[in-house]
Amino acid sequence: MPATAAEVLLDGHRATRDRVARSILDHGPSSAADLASRLGLTAAAVRRHLDSLAAAGLVESREQRVYGSRGRGRPAKVFALTESGRDAFYQAYDQLAADALRWISESVGGGPAGEEAVAAFARARFAKQGQRYQGSLEQVAAEQRAEALAEALSADGYAATVRRVPSAAAAKAPAGAQLCQHHCPVAHIAEQFPQLCEAETEVFSQLLGTHVQRLATIAHGDGVCTTYVPASGAAPSPAAVREPGAVPTAGTSPNESARPRGGTSHD
The missing domain is CATH 3.30.1380 (Muramoyl-pentapeptide Carboxypeptidase; domain 2)
Structure with a gap:
């Protein structure tokens, strides 16, 4: 049976989401900007996939660790795989x-x-x-x-x-x-x-x-x-x-x- 347009779009979304998760697996905790640059995606697209992964319990956000003196402003947020994410x-x-x-x-x-x-x-x-x-x-x-x-x-x-x-x-x-x-x-x-x-x-x-x-x-x-x-x-x-x-x-x-x-x- 040929795939419907909706199924094609869904499969494409899953494939990209898996690329985001795989990039975190290979490179460790990463910011949305790092992932966007690494994968050739927009930051907005990466954040949508991160939201989906977080909702599924596969990634979690945390503050980026800063060594030495910390500059002004809030620390950057990075995303890391959870145990469930690694298990997958x-x-x-x-x-x-x-x-x-x-x-x-x-x-x-x-x-x-x-x-x-x-x-x-x-x-x-x-x-x-x-x-x-x-x-x-x-x-x-x-x-x-x-x-x-x-x-x-x-x-x-x-x-x-x-x-x-x-x-x-x-x-x-x-x-x-x-x-x-x-x-x-x-x-x-x-x-x-x-x-x-x-x-x-x-x-x-x-x-x-x-x-x-x-x-x-x-x-x-x-x-x-x-x-x-x-x-x-x-x-x-x-x-x-x-x-x-x-x-x-x-x-x-x-x-x-x-x-x-x-x-x-x-x-």
Whole structure:
């Protein structure tokens, strides 16, 4: 049966709305102006689609975070995917991945052996990803490797950025950095299998040539995955990155080891 004009218009509206949602998924929280520029749409059209997505519970608005001194006027509004919005993209993939990791765990008897089997898989997966990034990082100076890593991660859909953080110990000390991943393709799987986050952190440390500290993860309910990268020769310190204005997400917790390890379903 040929589609009616109304159906064609409706399908076109849905396709554009999906593009808006996908852009937020790939690039992290975005303003209507950013989305309009990125997608080649008018700001008014983007706002209509955002209203539809918000009404469906797929996106939510929040104030844009501002670091340092804030100028006059109200902070810009950005739109981020809700848990339901993320689920709409990854539900089927997540179930398949979770089933596969659970099979790996159970195939060696579960328990500590199962956890280690999943961890071995996670280390192998992220090591392979790290090998692809190695060349790019070797081409820049050590102090610019965080930015190079963020660029490589963004190319893989993690929407990564870097913010330099001054040392709390001395004003003239070199700045560390916060590597922020505004999107995580495996966030829902990492809720059940934190070995994925741990392996990724290990690879970051190897690529950057320093011990890094994971402060927050999307998998544990934070808005952004945040990793502190100390300045060359400096030791990571929770106190140094928890000074006012230093941590970009609320509810961060540097004590990842206190959280239970995965291997069981949270369904």
